[in-house]
Amino acid sequence: MKMNEGVEWALHSCVNLCWVGDTAVPAKRLAAFYELPPAYLNKQMQALVRAGILSSTSGPRGGFRLARRPERITLMDVVTAIEGPEDAFRCSSILADSPVGESGHDYAGSCFISMAMSKAEIAWRRELAATTIADLRDRVAKGFPESVEKIARELAS
Numbered sequence: 001m002k003m004n005e006g007v008e009w010a011l012h013s014c015v016n017l018c019w020v021g022d023t024a025v026p027a028k029r030l031a032a033f034y035e036l037p038p039a040y041l042n043k044q045m046q047a048l049v050r051a052g053i054l055s056s057t058s059g060p061r062g063g064f065r066l067a068r069r070p071e072r073i074t075l076m077d078v079v080t081a082i083e084g085p086e087d088a089f090r091c092s093s094i095l096a097d098s099p100v101g102e103s104g105h106d107y108a109g110s111c112f113i114s115m116a117m118s119k120a121e122i123a124w125r126r127e128l129a130a131t132t133i134a135d136l137r138d139r140v141a142k143g144f145p146e147s148v149e150k151i152a153r154e155l156a157s
Contacts, residue, residue, distance in 0.1 A: 019152040
């Protein structure tokens with residue numbers, strides 16, 4: 001499975017917003033931090049606002065901030081906001097049109113391939129739902145403590 005690069009950008013942005021507290025950070029500043037296209041990052045940030053993950057403020061001191069505590073934002077929340085709620089694998093019931101198929105049969109519920117893919121999808125979603133932005137924030141702080149202050153300084157300026 002290949003996710004949209006906006007997922008990575010959104011996850012990094014959410015973690016970085018943890019370091020600036022209640023300061024609103026413009027998409028342009030977040031984009032410059034990673035040398036990303038500002039308009040495209042802004043699109044991802046707006047998707048996070050629609051999902052209730054971020055809030056936005058317009059005006060000269062406007063920008064984005066976390067709308068919820070980082071402990072209440074899962075990776076699954078961010079992925080769903082950017083990618084949408086659809087399953088990664090969608091059974092199209094090609095067996096129905098095969099020489100061994102039965103027209104009108106629900107193959108999504110009985111095809112071994114569909115069931116295996118569904119099982120993997122559930123495991124993947126559970127793992128993403130079990131990890132929060134706060135978990136990532138804490139790992140970054142522990143693994144790269146010198147970066148935290150630099151990120152906060154760069155984004156809050």
